[in-house]
Amino acid sequence: MPAPQRVSAGALVRAIHTIAERDGVDAVTMSAVAAAVGVRAPSLYKHAANRHELLRLAADDAAGELSAEIAALAEGSSDPRDVLAGAARALRALAARSPTVTTLLFCAPAPPAGPSPEAVAPVMTTLLGTMGTLAPDDPLSAARTLTAWAYGFCMMEQNGGFRQGGDVDAAFERGLEIVLRGLGDTR
Template sequence: MPTPDRTSRDAIVLAARELLETDGLGGLTMNAVAQVVGVRAPSLYKRVDSRDRLIQLVAEATLTELSVLLDGTSDLAEAARTFRDFGRQRPAAFQLVMTPGPGTPSAGAEFGAAASAPILRIAAQLAGEQHALAAARMFTAWVSGFVSMEINGGFQLGGDLEEAWEFGVTGIRTAITASR
């Protein structure tokens, strides 16, 4: 008689996402996930065949969540705030998908495309279809860099960080619309 399933892939990915935030990528192990979901580590392999695949699933779930959040945005400032809020609330997940280290498993391209679609839409409205991809890349690079520096304590020169944020959002918008 086969043993009953004691967990699901969704529960495993959810546990892994929580561990990522509390223990970082190094603490995201099959043993740690198994402990959270209440099974032995070998049981996880029925649902996820490796740690690398688990990290990929976490990245895909992260981009899916970010895609849903961004899909509701209608302008550049709102999209920037959404990115920033997400990064502040889920810093490890943000870094996993926006600034992964060398060799870190990444999400499938379709997940990145889905998360990029709202930004491309807004960029096309501001810069025109011809420059939409370049504008979306510029926006994403700036937001990702700013938020990564913010969550890693990289701003060491003092000053008003909110003022810097607003200055940057305004500058990015100005640069994108100037290309039209």
């Protein structure tokens, strides 16, 4: 009897990611992912108990990617506005590359399908620490405002919501400038 094929965590995440982006979140099932990695569905239970946990693997991977980019920005600049603007741009770039998986970060179909607190913690630590220098009275509200604006812009962009013409890239940069200026205004 041949030994069962092993599935690496990386291969599993790539398969989940590919299925989600190509066919949508609802298409990520134990059997679809198993077929994509060349094993039978029961073999996946070593990695995930159900489809929500499969989705969490992809969400955690996206959070890790975003975290690494934001940490590199924070290490490379002492200007909080540069770091926060870079974080918004990194989120926009992730949403452009992987709109469906990015949605799992904010709007997963169920809480267990969203990113784990451990995966999000590095992003939040850097974001709140940086925001604390810009808006020391309430960095959490300020971070939520920036995140909501950036994510909302990304989703409108992905869904064709900007139909009035004009340069969407310039609009993103102008909006980002306005939001950051507003967050730093402590009047």
